[in-house]
Amino acid sequence: MTALEPMIDTHCHLDFEDFAPEREQILERGRAEGIRWFVTIGSGRDEASSHAAVALAHEHRDVIATVGVHPHDARCLDDATFERVAALARDERVVGVGEVGLDYHYDHSPREEQQRAFRLFVRLAREVKKPIVIHTRAAPEDTLTILREEGAREVGGVIHCFTEDASFARSALDLGFDISFSGIVTFKNSEALRDVARVIPTDRLLIETDAPYLAPIPHRGRRNEPSYLAKTAAHLASTLGMDERALRRATTLNAMARFGLSRFEEARQEG
Numbered sequence: 001m002t003a004l005e006p007m008i009d010t011h012c013h014l015d016f017e018d019f020a021p022e023r024e025q026i027l028e029r030g031r032a033e034g035i036r037w038f039v040t041i042g043s044g045r046d047e048a049s050s051h052a053a054v055a056l057a058h059e060h061r062d063v064i065a066t067v068g069v070h071p072h073d074a075r076c077l078d079d080a081t082f083e084r085v086a087a088l089a090r091d092e093r094v095v096g097v098g099e100v101g102l103d104y105h106y107d108h109s110p111r112e113e114q115q116r117a118f119r120l121f122v123r124l125a126r127e128v129k130k131p132i133v134i135h136t137r138a139a140p141e142d143t144l145t146i147l148r149e150e151g152a153r154e155v156g157g158v159i160h161c162f163t164e165d166a167s168f169a170r171s172a173l174d175l176g177f178d179i180s181f182s183g184i185v186t187f188k189n190s191e192a193l194r195d196v197a198r199v200i201p202t203d204r205l206l207i208e209t210d211a212p213y214l215a216p217i218p219h220r221g222r223r224n225e226p227s228y229l230a231k232t233a234a235h236l237a238s239t240l241g242m243d244e245r246a247l248r249r250a251t252t253l254n255a256m257a258r259f260g261l262s263r264f265e266e267a268r269q270e271g
């Protein structure tokens with residue numbers, strides 16, 4: 001049996017409460033499918049999720065974290081919370097700021113509050129020189145405007161769980177953002193999204209689970225976990241007419257570069 005080509009889950013929520021009792025097994029199942037790195041996203045209404053993500057990144061040699069406040073919770077972002085998340089953003093095991101952004105589909109927070117929080121985090125990312133992990137839904141113009149006005153190109157980042165159109169993708173690519181596909185790309189009714197995937201340059205493509213959400217076919221509707229990334233990788237490879245190993249290799253290289261993971265690879269080999 002040939003070894004599995006490694007892959008990187010660029011977006012999962014390992015701090016999710018439901019995962020706690022079997023987190024070790026979940027990580028093991030992910031590794032068994034070839035996951036080399038888990039990027040766990042700390043993003044809740046306060047700094048608790050960020051804190052938990054950073055702790056996980058220190059506990060596990062193959063877990064690395066990002067920190068932020070989700071647009072849903074932007075209304076809860078006060079100065080003290082922002083300062084505590086900003087302090088965590090400086091942690092050596094933190095490789096990005098996010099997920100942050102705008103969600104006008106749910107509008108869980110007033111749009112002005114979402115915009116205010118988003119701008120603060122783009123500035124923070126520039127200050128700590130780390131890429132931005134963006135959640136954007138039903139807010140393409142405002143997302144691009146804020147990224148442009150706040151100089152996000154300086155650090156770039158990822159449009160996570162991409163569901164926008166090709167024109168948004170092109171603008172995001174121009175601004176230095178890679179495009180990350182989740183299990184949604186495997187859904188039967190996602191033909192338009194697969195068409196977008198076909199026009200993304202291979203060196204700008206990433207894959208993610210967004211676990212525990214958005215499980216890919218054939219697990220759709222159930223709790224997602226990083227090991228299911230293999231399904232998304234296989235599906236996306238066939239969509240793009242690529243060999244699955246080639247898709248894994250390309251997306252892994254892209255994620256390594258985007259999050260600067262080589263420096264951690266050295267530490268992994270030494271210890």
Ligand SMILES: [Zn+2]
Nearest residue numbers: 099135160161
């Ligand atoms: Zn998201």
Ligand SMILES: [Zn+2]
Nearest residue numbers: 011041099210
């Ligand atoms: Zn997420």
